[in-house]
Amino acid sequence: MSSLIVSYKNHRFPPQIIARAVWLYFGFPLSLRLVEEMLLERGIIVSYETIRRWGRKFGAAYAKQLRRKKPSRKDIWHLDEVVISIGGRKHWLWRAVDQDGYVLDEIVQARRDTKAARRLLLRLLKKQGLAPKRIVTDKLRSYGAAKRDLMPAVEHRSHKGPNNRAENSHLPLRKRERVMQGFRSVGGLQRFISVFSAVRNHFIQHHQKHSALATHIHRIRAMAQWKAVTVSVA
Incomplete structure (x- = not known):
């Protein structure tokens, strides 16, 4: 995975909260205001405009770090x-x-x-x-x-x-x-889809007919890698 220039320096909120906000926004059909409300329910007071800025600044950086599927001539x-x-x-x-x-x-x-x-x-x-x-x-x-x-x-x-x-x-x-x-x-659309699709690729299990256990394991591994990627930003 490539190294990143993006830094959490001078951000009031810890990386875990920023990463969670970005994950909620790009991973689910939620508006910025709904993400704001979901964070508020957990005692995190942050405006939807701040979440928008996090998405623009950190979303692309996270997307570049997520593991990509290896190309094949059979594709x-x-x-x-x-x-x-x-x-x-x-x-x-x-x-x-x-x-x-x-x-x-x-x-x-x-x-x-x-x-x-x-x-x-x-x-x-x-x-x-x-x-x-x-x-x-x-x-x-x-x-x-x-x-x-x-x-x-x-x-x-x-x-x-x-x-x-x-x-x-x-x-x-x-x-x-x-x-x-x-x-x-x-x-704005091009920037959004570049992150949106990368996050979906990472979390969605694409192969057909998987057992519930296999799906659960996939989600655990995907979330573990997401946490590793988002913490690795300096």
């Missing part, structure tokens, strides 16, 4: 795009998830064309370091054009119906969008 990328209104204008959130529902990358763009699809694939190739076994998309032709240019040997399957893994990956963000009453800027 299948499911790609999809969803429209999000920002300031009365349409934007498109392009997202890629793997066969387990793990979010690989996402980017907010103003267009829904080949150039935008190509940009998503370029980011994926750079971040993953290798091409997948297959990509799965809807019938948007932009994916096929971008794929032929960047990954001509990779199998491409497109479906007229829902691209279930990618489609389902939009649902948690849609819930947050309603709680937050929309996003105010492209930059």
